[in-house]
Amino acid sequence: xxxxxxxxxDARLGKNGGSDMPNFEELYEKYATDVLRVxxxxxxxxxxxxxxxxxxxxxxMTNTPELQEGREKAWLLxxxxxxxxxxxxxxxxxxxxLGSPTFEMIPAPDDSERREDEDAMMVxxxxxxxTFREAILLYYxxxxxxxxxxxxxxxxxxxxxxxxxxxxxxxxxxxxxxGQAQ
Amino acid sequence: xxxxxxxxxxxxxxxxxxxxxxxxxxxTKLRAAEAQARQKPKMGRRLAWQPALAICTALVLCLGxxxxxxxxxxxxxxxxxxxxxxxxxSAGSTEPTAEPHRSSDVPVGSISMSVGGQSSGQTLFAxxxxxxxxxxxxxxxxxxxLRSPSGISTSLLGDELGKVSEFNLExxxxxxxxxxxxxxxxxxxxxxxxxxGALVAANSEGLLRVFQRVSYAGTAVIGNETLxxxxxxxxxxxxxxxxxxxxxxxxxxxxxxMQLLLDGSDYMSTGAxxxxxxxxxxxxxxxxxxxxxxxxxxxxxxxxxPDFFEAYHEAVGK
Numbered sequence: 233x234x235x236x237x238x239x240x241x242d243a244r245l246g247k248n249g250g251s252d253m254p255n256f257e258e259l260y261e262k263y264a265t266d267v268l269r270v271x272x273x274x275x276x277x278x279x280x281x282x283x284x285x286x287x288x289x290x291x292x293m294t295n296t297p298e299l300q301e302g303r304e305k306a307w308l309l310x311x312x313x314x315x316x317x318x319x320x321x322x323x324x325x326x327x328x329x330l331g332s333p334t335f336e337m338i339p340a341p342d343d344s345e346r347r348e349d350e351d352a353m354m355v356x357x358x359x360x361x362x363t364f365r366e367a368i369l370l371y372y373x374x375x376x377x378x379x380x381x382x383x384x385x386x387x388x389x390x391x392x393x394x395x396x397x398x399x400x401x402x403x404x405x406x407x408x409x410x411g412q413a414q
Numbered sequence: 415x416x417x418x419x420x421x422x423x424x425x426x427x428x429x430x431x432x433x434x435x436x437x438x439x440x441x442t443k444l445r446a447a448e449a450q451a452r453q454k455p456k457m458g459r460r461l462a463w464q465p466a467l468a469i470c471t472a473l474v475l476c477l478g479x480x481x482x483x484x485x486x487x488x489x490x491x492x493x494x495x496x497x498x499x500x501x502x503x504s505a506g507s508t509e510p511t512a513e514p515h516r517s518s519d520v521p522v523g524s525i526s527m528s529v530g531g532q533s534s535g536q537t538l539f540a541x542x543x544x545x546x547x548x549x550x551x552x553x554x555x556x557x558x559x560l561r562s563p564s565g566i567s568t569s570l571l572g573d574e575l576g577k578v579s580e581f582n583l584e585x586x587x588x589x590x591x592x593x594x595x596x597x598x599x600x601x602x603x604x605x606x607x608x609x610x611g612a613l614v615a616a617n618s619e620g621l622l623r624v625f626q627r628v629s630y631a632g633t634a635v636i637g638n639e640t641l642x643x644x645x646x647x648x649x650x651x652x653x654x655x656x657x658x659x660x661x662x663x664x665x666x667x668x669x670x671x672m673q674l675l676l677d678g679s680d681y682m683s684t685g686a687x688x689x690x691x692x693x694x695x696x697x698x699x700x701x702x703x704x705x706x707x708x709x710x711x712x713x714x715x716x717x718x719x720p721d722f723f724e725a726y727h728e729a730v731g732k
Contacts, residue, residue: 260442264434269425272432285434286442291587293446311587318586318631321685338431350424353417372421400418 256293263305264289267312270369274316276358278338284315309374310384313366320362356406364399371396449583537691538562538703539626548596550578550603550616550625551585554636557614557625559596560703565621570698572605575614586631596623609650611643612702626702627714634684634715641679644714645694645702648673653695656706656723660730667729668695674725679717686712 267288272281288311291297299307337351357368370381371392378396382389417424540548540559548559552575579591581599592603597616606613606624615622627644635644651672655661662668672694688705695701704711709720 257439260434260439264438265432268434268438269429269432272429273425278432281432282438285438286445287584287587289439289442290446290449291584293443294449294582295587315584315586321632337428349417350428353421353424354428357421368418368421372418373425375422403418 256289259292259304259308260289263308266305266374267308270309270374271312271316272338273354273358273369273373274313274362274365275319280319284312284319287315288312305374306376306380306384309370313370313385317362317366352407353403356403359406360399360402364395364402367392367395368399368403445583449581537705538693538701539628546584546586546595548594549585549628549630550592550594550597550614551588551630552576552592552603552614553590554633555611556585556628556630556633558628558630559618560624560626560701563624563700566615566624566700568622570606570700571615571622572607572609575603575605577602578616606698606700608698609646609696609700611639612645613700624700629684629686629712629714629716632684634686635681640676641681641715641717642676645676645704646672646696648676650696650698651694652697654726655693655695656726656730657690657692659727662726662729671722671726671729675711675719675722678721679711679719682710682716682718684715686714686716688712688716 264285268281268285271284272278275281275284288308291311292308297307337354357365360368366385367381370376370384371378376384378389378392382392385392538560540561542548550557576592578594578597578599578601580588580593581595581597582588582593583595585593585595594601594616597603597618601617603614603616604622606615612627614625616625617623635641648669651668652665653661653663654668654671662671686705688707688710690706692704692706692711693701694704702713704713706712709723710716710718711722
C-alpha cells in the first residue's frame with residue numbers, strides 16, 4: 233500500500249527466526265540511540281525524532297518481524313528513514329511556511345568545547361535535500377556500504393553512488409556559502 | 415570533504431546529549447501495549463460477559479433474599495408493582511424519535527463549515543493523533559477524518575466497501591487491505607452515495623464519521639485516476655468557498671467553476687500542501703476540503719489550476 237509497508241521487506245532483509253536473536257530490550261539498548269540520532273539528524277526536530285524512534289520500536293514489538301541476525305540495525309534504520317521521509321514531506325507547510333524548529337546541537341554534558349566547523353558541517357548536512365541527506369547519514373554516519381544502502385533504500389547502487397557524489401558537492405557549496413545555498 | 419570521514423565522531427560529539435532513555439522505552443512499550451489492546455477489542459468483550467453475568471445473577475439472588483427476610487413473606491406473594499417498566503408505541507405514531515439532528519438532516523447551507531476570508535488555519539481535516547492524522551486506508555487509497563460533520567445519516571451511505579481488517583496506530587506500516595488508526599477492526603466502511611472515491615464513512619465511537627481522500631505516505635492518485643475521481647463531479651457541487659477571496663453561493667456559478675477546475679487541472683505531485691483552503695459544498699450537505707497554494711489545489715495530490723483561480727476571482731468580483 234505504500235513505500236514502507238511492503239510485506240516482502242522482512243524477507244529482503246533476511247529472516248531466519250533463529251532463537252539466538254536478541255530480545256526487544258536488547259535491541260532497544262543497542263540501537264535506539266542510533267535510530268533517535270539519525271532521525272533527529274534527518275528531521276531537525278527532537279520531538280518528531282522521538283516519535284519516529286517510538287514508531288520503529290512499536291512496530292518491532294507489535295509486528296515481531298523475523299530479522300536476520302546482524303541485520304537488525306539495518307531493518308530499524310530502514311523503517312526509521314521511511315518514517316522520517318514521510319514526516320518530512322508531510323510537514324512541508326509547517327517547515328516552509330511557519331518555519332521548523334532550528335536544528336541545534338545537543339552535545340553531551342561533558343562536551344564543553346564545541347567546534348564551529350563541526351557545527352557548520354552538521355547544519356549543512358541537515359540542509360541537504362532529503363535524498364542526499366539519507367545517503368550521507370547512512371554512508372558516513374552509520375558506516376554502511378553502497379550495496380547495503382542500495383538494498384535498504386531499494387535503489388540501484390549507481391544511484392546511491394551518484395547521490396553521494398552530488399551530496400558532497402552540495403555540501404561543499406552550502407558550507408562555502410555559509411549555509412545559505414539550497 | 416575530508417571531515418565527512420569523521421562524521422561518526424563529530425555527530426556523536428555534537429548529538430551526544432541525545433539518548434534513547436528509559437523514559438522513551440517506557441513510552442514505546444505503553445504505545446505498543448495500547449496498539450495490541452486496540453487490535454483485539456472484540457475478543458476482550460467476548461471474554462468479559464461471562465463474569466459480568468455471574469455477578470448480575472448473584473446480585474439478583476441477594477436482593478431477592480433480602481426482600482424475603484425484611485417482608486417476612488415469600489416474594490412470590492408480594493403484589494407486583496404497577497409502575498410501567500417498558501413503554502410502547504403503536505405503529506404509525508407521529509411521535510418524534512429521540513434521534514439527534516445531524517448536518518445531513520438540515521437543508522444545504524444551514525450549517526456553515528467555515529467563515530470566508532479566513533485562511534490556512536481553517537480546515538475541516540481532523541488533527542493528527544500522534545504521528546499520523548486519523549485515517550482509513552483502503553488498498554492504497556487513503557481517507558482522512560473530517561472533523562465536521564460529527565455524524566451523518568445512514569441515508570447518505572452507498573455500498574459497503576469492506577470491513578477494517580487491521581487497526582494500526584501507524585497505518586503506513588499496515589499489511590494492506592483496509593487499515594485504520596481510528597476505526598476499530600471489524601467495523602464496516604461505506605462509500606458515500608454518488609460520490610465515488612472522494613469520501614467514505616465508518617463508525618467511530620458510535621457515530622458515522624466522514625473521511626476524505628488525501629495523499630499519504632507518498633501515494634496520491636492510483637493508476638489512471640483523475641482529479642474528479644478523488645473529488646466529485648461538477649453537478650454534485652452546491653457552493654464553493656475560497657478562503658480570503660469569497661464564497662460562490664450561486665449553484666450554477668459554483669458548478670461552472672468546478673467543471674473548470676476538473677477540466678483544467680494538471681497533476682503536479684503526490685504531496686499535499688498549501689496555506690489557504692478551498693471548501694466545496696456538496697448538494698448532499700457534506701463539504702470537501704482542499705488546500706490552496708501557488709495557483710494549485712491539493713488534497714489527494716497537488717494539481718495546478720491557474721485558470722480556475724483566475725475565473726474564481728472574476729466570479730467573486732462580479
